[in-house]
């Protein structure tokens with residue numbers, strides 16, 4: 001039995017908790033939050049223990065792995081302490097607020113021999129997986145260009161205060177929501193970012209950026225534009241992938257549509273349970289990793305997302321394009337079962 005803990009009983013904790021309950025051989029043993037009542041509510045979903053001190057949970061709850069679901073700047077200390085306690089880690093996106101912190105996490109987990117996975121949920125959402133399958137099928141040819149437009153809401157008061165602290169969140173709408181857009185466009189585009197130009201806005205008196213526009217060139221020449229806009233007239237979350245022989249539009253609300261030879265067809269109809277399903281597939285992937293499997297999303301990819309968002313801030317400030325150095329050698333895939341010693 002793999003015994004999981006969660007730190008952070010916020011917006012998506014119930015998705016993680018309900019996912020754990022669906023996987024054979026996995027149990028959610030403990031939930032920790034500074035807000036005891038919030039932890040209790042999530043723990044109630046599956047009869048888990050409740051903690052308000054995560055180090056106490058690491059020491060006492062008999063865990064094998066932890067899901068870290070807290071404000072961005074806290075990810076580092078919580079991952080390092082998990083590694084110290086021999087716990088495998090699934091940490092929410094963005095991996096950290098600096099590239100150095102990402103590297104410290106990788107080093108610490110590598111040294112401790114524990115798995116480190118990042119919750120890049122886009123790779124597991126059913127409508128995105130439908131788009132991935134169409135691209136892999138080859139019918140549309142190569143990806144040439146991608147447009148990603150996502151609305152959000154960064155008006156102060158619309159979300160917990162820490163999202164408006166650059167120190168705690170690492171940035172605003174781009175670090176949080178733009179990270180999702182970057183994650184999926186780099187994935188669909190098929191190569192890392194070579195250079196980024198960007199503009200950011202801080203509206204509504206917010207101390208972090210509320211909106212941002214990115215223009216990216218990937219190493220394979222694919223061009224990507226990303227717009228993240230706070231409080232537009234209509235909610236939007238659409239990726240449009242333009243290929244040699246057609247195009248794909250994918251969004252949680254509209255599903256996934258393919259245009260090929262002048263004909264449109266739907267390859268994914270949206271369902272209310274799609275987001276929960278994405279969290280389930282993500283956790284299942286993490287559990288497979290503990291048994292020696294290769295995770296769908298590498299830590300190098302997650303680190304790259306942080307690196308590009310930070311470069312986008314530099315680009316916005318300087319008004320010029322910023323180049324991204326080529327990635328380091330990928331860390332070798334886990335070759336042995338990490339489950340030795342699991343309870």
Ligand SMILES: NC(=O)c1ccc[n+]([C@@H]2O[C@H](COP(=O)([O-])OP(=O)(O)OC[C@H]3O[C@@H](n4cnc5c(N)ncnc54)[C@H](O)[C@@H]3O)[C@@H](O)[C@H]2O)c1
Pocket residue numbers: 007008009010011012013032033034035038052054069070071072074092093094119121160176
């Ligand atoms: N994958 C997704 O689609 C998705 C969606 C939302 C949020 N997120 C990510 O999840 C993480 C959490 O965001 P959120 O929206 O749930 O935030 P939130 O503010 O709703 O929840 C964070 C929780 O962490 C708790 N917390 C803070 N410091 C703590 C500490 N030292 N010990 C224990 N608990 C502590 C807070 O009390 C709060 O309940 C972030 O990384 C965010 O980017 C991912």
